[in-house]
Structure formats: C-alpha cells, structure tokens
Amino acid sequence: MDISAKYCPARRSLEERSWGLVGRLSAMAGRLVGSAAMDHRTFNHLITECGQIRALMTEANSKLKAHRLSHGC
8 A cells, every 4th residue: 555545534534434423322322321211212312313323334434445445545
C-alpha cells in the first residue's frame, strides 16, 4: 500500500463514522440494560433506536468496504 492510500482522508472519515456509531450503540446498550424491567416504554424506544443505529453501522461499513475496493486503501 502506498503512503497516499495509507493516509486516505476519505477512508479515515468513513472509519471515524463507523467508530462513532459503535460508541453510540454502546452507550445505548447501557441505557437499554438500565431500563429493562423498569420502564417498558423507554425500553421499546431504545430497542428501536438500537436497530436504527445498527442499520447506519451496516451502511457505513458497506461504504467503507466499497471505498477500500475502489481506492485500494
């Protein structure tokens, strides 16, 4: 891998997006566990949000894979 691919700003942005979503999902999971058996409305809302974050993670990872294939980094 040449140095321009190694420090690709587009790849870095895509990776940071993925990591940000992982952090959000982790925080959401903590809230989810705290609301289990306590507040069903909050629990159901958090389940929905977790699903949305997982979908965003899947999309971000697909974009990252596509970028790596097309750009070689």
